[in-house]
Amino acid sequence: MNFSSKLIEKAVDAFATLPGIGRKTALRLVLHLLRQDKSVTEQLATALSSMREGIRECRECHNLADEDICRICADPRRDHSLVCVVENIRDLMAIEDTGQYRGLYHLLGGIISPIEGIGPADLHIDSLLERVQKGEIREVIMAISPTIEGETTVYYLSKKLQLSAVLVSAIARGVSFGGDLEYADELTLGRSIVARIPYVR
Amino acid sequence: MNFSSKLIEKAVDAFATLPGIGRKTALRLVLHLLRQDKSVTEQLATALSSMREGIRECRECHNLADEDICRICADPRRDHSLVCVVENIRDLMAIEDTGQYRGLYHLLGGIISPIEGIGPADLHIDSLLERVQKGEIREVIMAISPTIEGETTVYYLSKKLQLSAVLVSAIARGVSFGGDLEYADELTLGRSIVARIPYVR
Numbered sequence: 001m002n003f004s005s006k007l008i009e010k011a012v013d014a015f016a017t018l019p020g021i022g023r024k025t026a027l028r029l030v031l032h033l034l035r036q037d038k039s040v041t042e043q044l045a046t047a048l049s050s051m052r053e054g055i056r057e058c059r060e061c062h063n064l065a066d067e068d069i070c071r072i073c074a075d076p077r078r079d080h081s082l083v084c085v086v087e088n089i090r091d092l093m094a095i096e097d098t099g100q101y102r103g104l105y106h107l108l109g110g111i112i113s114p115i116e117g118i119g120p121a122d123l124h125i126d127s128l129l130e131r132v133q134k135g136e137i138r139e140v141i142m143a144i145s146p147t148i149e150g151e152t153t154v155y156y157l158s159k160k161l162q163l164s165a166v167l168v169s170a171i172a173r174g175v176s177f178g179g180d181l182e183y184a185d186e187l188t189l190g191r192s193i194v195a196r197i198p199y200v201r
Numbered sequence: 202m203n204f205s206s207k208l209i210e211k212a213v214d215a216f217a218t219l220p221g222i223g224r225k226t227a228l229r230l231v232l233h234l235l236r237q238d239k240s241v242t243e244q245l246a247t248a249l250s251s252m253r254e255g256i257r258e259c260r261e262c263h264n265l266a267d268e269d270i271c272r273i274c275a276d277p278r279r280d281h282s283l284v285c286v287v288e289n290i291r292d293l294m295a296i297e298d299t300g301q302y303r304g305l306y307h308l309l310g311g312i313i314s315p316i317e318g319i320g321p322a323d324l325h326i327d328s329l330l331e332r333v334q335k336g337e338i339r340e341v342i343m344a345i346s347p348t349i350e351g352e353t354t355v356y357y358l359s360k361k362l363q364l365s366a367v368l369v370s371a372i373a374r375g376v377s378f379g380g381d382l383e384y385a386d387e388l389t390l391g392r393s394i395v396a397r398i399p400y401v402r
Contacts, residue, residue, distance in 0.1 A: 002297035004272045005265050011252035014245040018230050029219050031290065033253060034265065041253035044215040045246040051212035052234060052242035064206050064235065071205045089232065096203035 001027065060131065062107040062124045064089055072096075072104060079103045081138035085128065085157065087111050087145065095143060103141070106131065111144060111153040120156060128157070132164050139167040146173055202228065261332065263308040263325045265290055273297075273305060280304045282339035286329065286358065288312050288346065296344060304342070307332065312345060312354040321357060329358070333365050343371040 001023055003009040008030055015026035033041045057063070058070035061083075065071070072078060082103025086092050092105050108123045131137060140161060144150040158168050174192040175184045184192075202224055204210040209231055216227035234242045258264070259271035262284075266272070273279060283304025287293050293306050309324045332338060341362060345351040359369050375393040376385045385393075 001294060003294070004297070005256065005267050007252040007255050007267050008265060010248045014248035017241065017245070019233050020226065020229070025221065027291075027294075028221070030252065032220050033249065034256060038253050040218065041249050044218070045250040047211045047215035048234065048242050049246040051208040051231065052239050054208050055206065055235060064209060066206050066208050090228075092205070093203060093228075096205070 061105045062109060062127070063092060063105060077102075080136060082141065083128075083131065083137050083139070084141040084143050086143050087150075091143060091145075103139075106140075108144075108153070111147075111149045112156060113149045123153075125157065125160065129160060129164075132161060132166050137166055139169060142168065142170040144170075262306045263310060263328070264293060264306060278303075281337060283342065284329075284332065284338050284340070285342045285344050287344050288351075292344060292346075304340075307341075309345075309354070312348075312350045313357060314350045324354075326358065326361065330361060330365075333362060333367050338367055340368040340370060343369065345371075347374055 001012070003012070008027075011030045011033075012023060012026040015021055015029050016023045021029070033044075054066060056065050056068065058065040058073055059068050060073040061070060063070040063072060067074070079102050083106050084095065084101060084103055085106045085108060086095065087108055087110060089107065092107060095101050095105075106124065106128045108125065108128075110118050110123055112118060112120060112123070128140075132140065140157075142154045142157065144154050154170060161168050173188065174195070175181060175188060181189065202213070204213070209228075212231045212234075213224060213227040216222055216230050217224045222230070234245075255267060257266050257269065259266040259274055260269050261274040262271060264271040264273060268275070280303050284307050285296065285302060285304055286307045286309060287296065288309055288311060290308065293308065296302050296306075307325065307329045309326065309329075311319050311324055313319060313321060313324070329341075333341065341358075343355045343358065345355050355371060362369050374389065375396070376382060376389060382390065
């Protein structure tokens with residue numbers, strides 16, 4: 001693309017470094033900002049700067065936080081005896097969005113993956129064990145994706161937690177609500193029959 | 202979406218005001234920035250701020266410019282006797298990208314559209330006539346989209362320019378290069394037969 005302005009070129013280049021944004025989209029965004037009031041751009045620039053400068057990792061659960069302790073860990077109304085182990089902040093947010101969970105979290109920062117060279121030492125496992133050792137935690141819920149790497153991670157963690165008195169559980173797996181049996185994958189459907197539960201009337 | 206950080210929430214909200222970017226995409230962009238070095242975010246924020254603050258409208262052609270005069274109008278190597286009239290900066294860029302045109306431009310800032318309430322007075326038509334009256338311009342090329350509004354605009358401009366000695370031309374219309382005749386629309390194909398040109402051997 002041929003810009004007649006260095007300023008536009010720089011803004012387009014900066015936008016285009018973001019994932020999923022090509023130079024055509026970047027130009028569309030820049031032209032949009034130029035049509036809006038100056039304050040819109042200023043707000044975007046400030047929001048991004050202060051976010052990147054201000055964000056920290058929660059000392060307790062490794063969630064992204066504005067303070068030393070994240071809003072979830074700092075919330076006294078949440079159940080501090082319950083910890084849900086997730087891979088990353090996306091999974092945390094997905095669970096938060098359900099509105100069904102009122103305990104705390106622990107972000108591993110990934111899962112054990114020998115192929116990608118990620119071992120237990122690369123994950124926030126020691127800090128989880130430390131949290132459990134403090135004795136306040138009653139139950140650790142594994143909410144890790146049901147992949148081979150995920151299952152390996154859950155197995156590793158459950159072994160490590162065996163020595164402590166904490167209860168280890170895992171989120172339920174089965175056919176989705178609203179999902180058609182016909183389209184469920186064989187593994188999920190098969191497991192859902194094996195792990196059937198009594199029907200509550 | 203449930204954020205545990207006000208900073209992230211604000212950044213996501215700011216990104217999500219942009220066209221074509223929803224909150225899920227905005228979050229993906231924010232998390233991407235958090236994984237990158239701080240300088241990446243700083244560069245984006247600065248590029249956007251200085252772009253929005255610094256950009257001006259070219260005094261001559263109404264193109265977006267870093268100075269009072271845009272890079273195209275200020276370029277002495279370009280043919281200053283040739284002016285291509287376009288609707289907006291996107292069309293200008295499309296023509297620049299072809300690398301086939303070495304004259305100047307004039308951005309109308311829109312086209313005459315009674316339905317949208319855009320009349321000749323809302324467009325940069327007077328400044329085009331002023332430029333032509335100065336006598337340096339030899340030819341005005343109409344590069345306006347071939348819609349009803351576009352044709353109306355071209356007709357209006359050609360009438361206005363009739364009094365001056367300037368040559369008025371329009372970009373060629375016809376079947377696209379590489380285009381299949383079968384898939385060309387009827388109007389374009391029909392006109393391309395009526396307006397056929399001698400075959401050059």
